[in-house]
Amino acid sequence: MKKVLTIVAAAGLLIGANSVNAARDHISIVGSSTVYPFATVVAEQFGKTTQFKTPTIESTGSGGGLKLFCAGVGVAHADITNSSRKIKSSECKTCFDNGVKEIIEVKIGYDGIVVANSKSTARMKLSRKDLFLALAKDVPDPKGGESLVPNPYRTWQDVNPSLPANRIVVLGPPPTSGTRDAFVELAMEAGADTFDFIKKMAKNDKNRYKAVTQTVREDGAYVEAGENDNLIVQKLEKDPGALGIFGFSFLDQNADKIQGSTMDGVEPTFENIADGKYPVSRPLYFYVKKAHIGTIPGIQEYLNAFSDEKTWGPEGYLSDKGLIPMPDAERKKFRKDIEGLTPMVCE
Structure with missing residues (x-):
């Protein structure tokens, strides 16, 4: 039948x-x-x-x-x-x-996207420009000019002399994550736009602009830690020099273990995100x-x-x-x- x-x-x-x-x-x-x-x-x-x-x-x-x-x-x-x-x-x-x-x-x-580290070490004071230079696959040549080179930076101090000499290790979400999408758009793209010649690409060559501003380096500085944000928190406790990327709610729920970096001088707090002061927030x-x-x-x-x-x-x-x-x-x-x-x- x-x-x-x-x-x-x-x-x-x-x-x-x-x-x-x-x-x-x-x-x-x-x-x-x-x-x-x-x-x-x-x-x-x-x-x-x-x-x-x-x-x-x-x-x-x-x-x-x-x-x-x-x-x-x-x-x-x-x-x-x-x-x-x-x-x-x-x-x-x-x-x-x-x-x-x-x-x-x-x-x-x-929600705000935060870059956090263990409370056992000093709070990081970052800018979106710092994040772009630390995590992009290709960055402006440190020698000057308007050319791009494979990312040469190994420590945060290499990126910005005011930052500690810790090796750049950032635990973050994979490409399937909305947090990853929002981070590269709101943080890295904004950081890239501080360079005029890159900002001009948005009008002249949109595909190249997107590739430059949103492609994360693959040499070990950025570590895809999966979709489990609690796992990132655990790894930050074990490696005080590492940073992690996730939503504000996870920072809020784990405030006894981790601390959020300031972003362009603004702390990732409930009030600052609600007021629109914190620059890396999303619906x-x-x-x-x-x-x-x-x-x-x-x-x-x-x-x-x-x-x-x-x-x-x-x-x-x-x-x-x-x-x-x-x-x-x-x-x-x-x-x-x-x-x-x-x-x-x-x-």
Whole structure:
């Protein structure tokens, strides 16, 4: 007897008849390691205070999460993906090509990207220019002129005489991470722009500009430490001379072990990020598959719980975890999108 396929038209899901009874009874969430702790707290609270099961959350990195999210519609695919950057137009296209045609974008707040080290050593005072010179694959020739050379710097003092003579070792996220994307854009690119001839490339040769400003050196100075930010914290404790890159919330939660470097003279504090003074900050998001709402139990209710003022507001419990709340107008806008289940317009 041939297998019969049952079409759940209302949700646009295609499910094998043999799998109907095995349909998921919980929300599946993937994505950003930065958003992970915030989503985990909400999911646990959601499981305790509603009749729905606690959502499962997998930390895959923003890029990895969006790849899974955009792979298709149905119980085999994630309902929600967390992201520490905005979805790319290419990812929107992949979603659309795979049948994920309506996506609800929810901004949840803001976060700062910090460069931290162990509290057993002195706090670093860095600039975005220092970070570019320390971590870019090719940098302006130290002898002068407007040529680029393979990065010759081995210590922080080589980069800037005011910095210590420690060997440059920076533990950071891999290319699949939204934190990596935001770091190279907000820190390294801004540092590169302090050199006029590189800044001019943005107009004259965009591809070369991107390659120069966002390509990280591969000679051991930058160490890809995976998506587990807690592992970076542990490594910093063992190697006081090393620095680590991660979201402000991890600094906040591990303030007894690590300290954030100042960036262009500004400390990475909750207040400085909220005020816009700290230069390396970014918005955080999650994306929802509209086709799954009403089929996978609890998605609408989870969205309502996340957008409650007691959760993401200025006095909400997520701010205690290090999330920087959005201004009132932004919270109102995204809550309205949630209430109306309004799909985003992909650029």
